[in-house]
Amino acid sequence: MGELNWRRVKLGEISDILIGGTPSRKKGEYWDKDLKTDNLWVSISDLQSKYIQNTKERITDEGIRNSNVKLLPENTVIMSFKLTVGKVAITKRRLYTNEAIAGFLPKQQNTFSSEYLYYALSNLDYKDSLDVAVKGQTLNKEKLKNLIIMLPxxxxxxxxxxxxxxxxxxxxxxxxxxxxxxxxxxxxxxxxxxxxxxxxKFKKTEIGEIPEEWEVLKIQDFALKVTDGEHKTPKRTEFGELLLSARNIRNNMLDLSNVDYVSQEELEKITKRCNPEEGDILISCSGTIGRVCVVPKGTKFGLVRSVALVKIDKNTTNSKFLMYALQSPNLQKQMMLNQSQLAQANLFLRDINNLKVPFPSxxxxxxxxxxxxxxxxxxxxxxxxxxxxxxxxxxxxxxxxxxxxxxxxxxxxxxx
Structure with missing residues (x-):
């Protein structure tokens, strides 16, 4: 049996659970704004890595005396149990925590390893133990005590x-x-x-300094076609041909993890006006503006209105170069300045046509x-x-x- 010599234990059986507090924010003398003391004070925002060696805020000795904070020794496992539940860390210095974080101190020596408890708590599923509070999901101290882990x-x-x-x-x-x-x-x-x-040798242009041999061209100056996906609502199916939207456009790639489908007949209608082919440029132009990728080889799909398509002349333009240029800060800034804010952000075709691109040979x-x-x-x-x-x-x-x-x-x- 795999669990031989293992015990199912409640946290309250093997540890004393200490919950911290917050000194009054109205009392400036309770807070060490200059970080001169060693009184580290942990909030949930500090729980970003396995070990806690420093904190964003510290408290004064007076703040300690006038609040219910509790000193936790080095190598204590701490965990958030309010608002954001289940963030776990190990203290690498003596410190204090706020009231949304619990510390677990062993009742007896050599009961558990802090490193093991860190992983055991990280692996627990808390959803069945959660209460819903005004500000979000939470556990209480009694439920913390009753959480069960396996202990070898x-x-x-x-x-x-x-x-x-x-x-x-x-x-x-x-x-x-x-x-x-x-x-x-x-x-x-x-x-x-x-x-x-x-x-x-370089020259000054409307988009900044570029080599003398380069040009500044609008997309409409070198693109064969600039268009966008289907404006009418396509008839979707449970399976069939791919129908992509702005959510599927990521920088450098198509994300096909969440797609819609249409019939072959519907796809043929959609692609009469907007037919993505290998090497074309795709730009997300509704909602999240400015993600850019190149249409890969062997992927057949249709597009909806939230994606723009730029067809290029391969005798003058390299697809990957244009993709990277459109991802650059300069072009991203142009897109942001030209977007229209309606119910959601939109970048219209006229604005895409007028984007100014640095253009080498x-x-x-x-x-x-x-x-x-x-x-x-x-x-x-x-x-x-x-x-x-x-x-x-x-x-x-x-x-x-x-x-x-x-x-x-x-x-x-x-x-x-």
């Missing part, structure tokens, strides 16, 4: 926590790589889309697009890795924290 021996707890921590470290490293790559890509795009490659467009695309491929790879690691972590938590898969301290694994 301390040595097995530590082993399980070590495995999950190693996955967390891999996730954090991947997040850093993604963040750094995005930062480099952003700077590179700004450089390439304004300075180009190898230019030494086709050869340079291709070089610029290829350089930027290298970073996009890196981001795609790392993002996929990030999602895969999170799936692995979720699976491990479901099996290791329930005893379905047992781990031994000597690294052997025993399955149910």
């Amino acid at each position: 021996s301390l040595s097995e707890q530590r082993k399980i926590a070590a495995i999950l921590s190693s996955v967390d470290e891999a996730i954090e490293k991947t997040e850093v790589i993604i963040e750094q790559t995005e930062k480099v890509k952003k700077g590179l795009m700004q450089q390439l889309l304004t300075k180009g490659i190898g230019h030494t 086709l050869e340079e467009q291709e070089k610029i697009a290829k350089i930027i695309e290298t970073f996009d491929l890196k981001l795609t790879f790392e993002t996929q890795r990030y999602h895969e690691l999170n799936k692995i972590k979720k699976s491990l938590m479901q099996t290791l924290l329930t005893g379905k898969v047992r781990v031994k301290v000597d690294d052997e694994v025993m399955s149910q």
Whole structure:
């Protein structure tokens, strides 16, 4: 049996639950606005990572004496139980919390590992225990006491926590790589889309300084066609041909996770006026303005009004270059300035036609697009890795924290 030697325990059986408080906001002397003291005070907004080493706010000694805050020692597991329920962290310094956060102190030594309890609480489903309060969902202290976790021996707890921590470290490293790559890509795009490659002479234009050899063209000057999707409400079906809207347009890609469908006959009607083909540019132009992607090879679909389509002349224009140009701060600013605010934001075809684009030679467009695309491929790879690691972590938590898969301290694994 996978759960051999494991115990089902209530949190109240193994821990004393301490709930914090908030000194009066009306008393300025209760708050350390200059952050001179060591009296860290945690609110839900501080619960953004596994460990708490600093807080946005601190309180004074007078604030401590005149409120019901409680000092929590280093290495205490804390969890939000009001408004936003189930955010968990471990304190790395002595600190205080507000009244929406509980701290769990072991009743006896060597009962539980803080690292294990962190993951056990993170894995709980709280929906059946929640009450609905005026400001949102909440737990009370009694319900916190009655939350049940599975508790193995301390040595097995530590082993399980070590495995999950190693996955967390891999996730954090991947997040850093993604963040750094995005930062480099952003700077590179700004450089390439304004300075180009190898230019030494520049000129001032209505969209800023660009190489002398470049032009500033409106989309209507080089596009073969600018149109948008079906204005009449298409007759949707449960399955069939894809019908896409602005929600399906993401930067650099089509998101097909939430799509509508129409019949083949309906699609043929829709695509008579607006027929997306490989290499065309798609722009979200209603609701969320300015997301841009290129129509990929082998994807057949129709569009509704919330998406604009730009057909280009491949003898003069590189699709990927135009996509990146439209994503640049300059073009995004143009779109925002031209959008119409009705019930929701809209970017009309006349405004798209008049967007001003920095326009190098086709050869340079291709070089610029290829350089930027290298970073996009890196981001795609790392993002996929990030999602895969999170799936692995979720699976491990479901099996290791329930005893379905047992781990031994000597690294052997025993399955149910």
